[in-house]
């Protein structure tokens with residue numbers, strides 16, 4: 017790369033921790049960010065500004081007003097345009113750094129597609145909001161030997177740890193079993209402090225940059241726990257437990273081998289149910305809009321169709337996946353889907 021093209025990175029090249037050699041490594045690296053909400057937008061911004069060569073942003077959702085309190089890449093105009101998060105994030109980041117190759121993917125990460133999304137990158141960053149996806153990502157990353165950085169925030173506190181398959185304990189090692197749904201607090205039930213998100217996402221990016229630059233000796237190697245409100249930070253050693261880990265010791269990828277994941281999922285953070293379809297349908301959104309026009313209020317763009325009927329709102333993506341808002345009752349969502357979309 018010509019010298020003047022490196023000018024934008026001069027302030028981090030000055031750091032002995034990065035330098036010209038580190039910058040070259042970043043420029044030739046690739047990262048997949050799973051989930052582009054609170055954590056994911058900060059992570060994407062950090063990696064793109066730092067000059068990571070190729071960044072894939074995967075998110076299943078669209079933007080809502082209560083996201084803007086903490087999801088730093090989005091604005092009111094994105095909501096008015098009805099943009100999915102992955103698309104809006106990439107549009108914004110293109111203006112920040114046109115040298116980075118950006119790839120938006122509007123999809124739900126599931127056992128059928130996760131390996132395709134992570135096997136060709138150097139690093140995976142966790143911007144998800146649920147345990148099921150994290151266990152799935154852990155299976156895929158250990159199987160394909162791709163490092164990943166876990167991060168989670170709730171209320172005023174959060175934690176992060178870098179997972180290097182077969183070198184550090186994996187996610188399954190220290191969280192032996194998936195928490196029972198409803199047993200852990202979520203951002204919907206207790207809220208979340210925006211600065212806490214920024215801190216954890218920034219620590220995730222810091223660990224991620226070290227991994228990409230192969231500065232293994234600088235890796236924290238421990239779980240970092242931060243409470244932004246209390247102003248405290250702790251490092252915790254993570255053990256592997258006494259028993260063999262099904263994933264990194266025995267090579268059993270239970271989440272990856274699960275059939276298609278759950279067909280219906282209640283979405284974290286709001287009154288909505290997601291309906292997945294098997295396989296990958298290609299739906300004509302204009303065609304569907306024509307059929308629904310006489311039944312309710314329909315709007316659509318290249319990325320999604322929104323249909324309002326009674327007190328419900330259905331958002332349909334071209335692969336057939338649908339988010340039904342206005343209910344957490346899976347039976348109600350299934351009925352609405354069968355009645356109006358009926359794939």
Ligand SMILES: [Zn+2]
Pocket residue numbers: 185186187188189190261262263264265
């Ligand atoms: Zn393990």
